[in-house]
Amino acid sequence: MHFTKIRSRYHFHLFQKLVLASLLIGFLSTFLSLALKHITEKYESILFFKASTNWIYFLLFPILGLSVIYLLRHYLFQKKANKGITEIFEAIQSKSKQLPLYKIPSHFINGIVTVIFGGSTGIEVSTVVATAAIGNTTSKKDKLLSNYKTELICAGITAGITVLFSSPIAGILFSMEVITKKRNWVFFLTNGIALLTSLGLLLFVDEKPLFAITITTWHVHAIPYFILLGILAGLNSVYLTKMVLFFKLQFGKIPFHYHRILLGATILTICLLLLPQLYGEGYSAVKGLFSQANSSITLLSIATLVGVILLKPVITSATLAAGGDGGVFAPSLVIGAFLGFFVATIINHSFHANVIPMNFVVIGMAAVLSASIQAPFTALFLVCGMIHNYTLFFPLLMVCLIAKQTSKMIFPFTVYNYNASLK
Template sequence: MKRKKIQRHFYFRLIAVAVVVAFLSAVLAFSLKLLTEYFQHHIFQFASEKNPLLFIVLPTVGITYIYFSRKYLFKNRKNKGIAEIYKTIDQRKEHLPFFKIPSHYLNGFLTVIFGGSTGIEVSTVVAAATVGNSVYNKSFSANIYKLELIGAGVCAGVAVLFNSPVAGWLFAFEVIARKFNRSLFLSFTAAAMVAWGFLYLFPAEPILPLQVQDWQWIALPFIVILSLLSGLLSAYFTLLVIHIKDFFAGIHNNFIRVNLGALAVGTLICFFPFLYGDSYHSLTDIFQQPQGYSVLFLFGLALLKPVASSLTLGAGGDGGVFAPSIVAGAYLGLGFAMVCNTLFGTSLIYINFALIGAAATLSTSIYAPFTALFLVCNMVPGGFALTVPILLACLISKYFTKSFILPYNVYTYFTENSSPSKSV
């Protein structure tokens, strides 16, 4: 009886502390998202109107700022992405130092607003995890509820970024915890409820102001084929990041490493402005007049977005694979639907296949099909009308790639070295 009373006391305390962690993480994610969207839009517009050649140098500005902030402001202490979270969780004495909150916040912001072809998701995830770890250090003795509070921070951060408490809750389980128990359920659910309340008070527009249409079972064979292609695209992205990061790691001259990668990204953006930043804006622009873009152009963007993202990360930018996977997968899905409609006389719905491609690619990149389902369905009004085809595509893409394309040791590499798969 006494043991149950003590257990209940700790559960109530856990829920209360998880609420605090979730609120702080929600504020962090909301402010970073708001600031990044605002400055990315205005800097992109300025370069577009004044001189498109500015796109070549803008990533250099952002990544150079990051290099000097790491060197002088954060004392050469490096950020290693989600691998840091895994190390902290797996080793009781390891903790995420507090500097990672301002470091990831600032570096993610600078990377994206100056055109670095990635997103702020990994910055938010690690910063929010650090919030949870820091509060844990103040609230509980060693070996009690560390994972619960780290996951609570991540849950709220992802939920606010993508306007989906369920996606944040699932991400915390699928990617961070990778297991299920009562204390995790209580902590993550409390965090999701806080995120829901936060989004109720500060509602956000869907990332894509587009309306999905009903799907038909006759499209199922095409959905399966797109799922397999999405798995290949994710594997291509995965291997690109590995090899490009290894290449840049071999360049010991910091000036050459930073500028080589940043100028390469800038040159790509100059020719293909849709690669700028997280590239969500490009999807809205394309869907305003999808027939105005060729299939080759869309497939080219699907292949170039992972290249630009890998170069951004290799040069020292702060980011992950959420936004690049979603955007590249959407390009692939749209191009695939166009090919089928042209060559085979089908009537595949462009927005539906763009979302299916986005979800399937993301599912494989972060190794979390249910997170990908809820996240992508929340990107558009009425997105859950595609629940069945998107879930099917996510599962096919993930298991196809895991079983036949990428060997297990590649996923182990990511866990240890902070690159896309099992990463963000």
């Protein structure tokens, strides 16, 4: 009887600590993600406007941004490169490895600097690692909590993804599909509380969906074309993954870091001069696609679509290999949007298919992301959250699964698990 009392007190004490820790993680991760999101959006817009009015800034911004990141890393952040989501995998797979506290400002600052100065990636991975570091740091503050490091790391990530894409379901699915396969009552308790905390704060600050569009229907006759889009999305995701891995390998052979910066900045400048739509995250270019849904087809518009599809993986890879902070989240969404619009444009023009281009843009975004991170359910709910609309749920589910299977058949790795799988 005495032992049963002690055990029940222990579990109640643990429960209390987990609840308080999850609330704290959810609160801090939400505000960090909101700050990172809005600061990046504001200054990316300002600097891109500058560059679009004077091409010389396309020459200056990339080298300035990559140089600032190198100097910050060298003099402020312990001379250690940010390895993205790989850092999280290392932390959850080993009791001894941690995500140090400096990873929070490191990814926060470097993520902003990378994107606002034209680095063609996104702040998603910066957010994920920074919020994971919040969870990791919280777990180290108490002996009881230290046994649940993985669950608390995931709680931070769940809150961060929820904020970025206004999709709580995508937040917890990302933690489950990509980060860890761990399933226990502590995972669902901590992640559920962090999710509800972030969702409550989002409602309080009245955060708007990333893309303000209206989708009312989809047509059954478009299903064969959706399948085609899924296959092409899988192929494009493999192209993106292999390009990132290739650039990292080749840049790794360059002995002097500043030579990598010069080469990376040169590639960025050339790509941005050819296609300014490649600047930064690229979400503004996607918004432009939605506004062009009913515009007439021209040779220039087709060339632009193909150019973005082919060059976005190149400029993203150069950004990351030269030291920029980020990952393949935003690039996958942008590539998918342009691929979807391209497919819809071609089949409408050549085969009079009468499909809805806006639908293909949305489905393309989810499909390429699904294949790139091999997480179809995360991609589905994430994109639905971005547009705050679930009309396309069934075609999205179908195409996400097709895209993932296509990519896995060709190349069964992502940029997140490739190195780990070789060890």
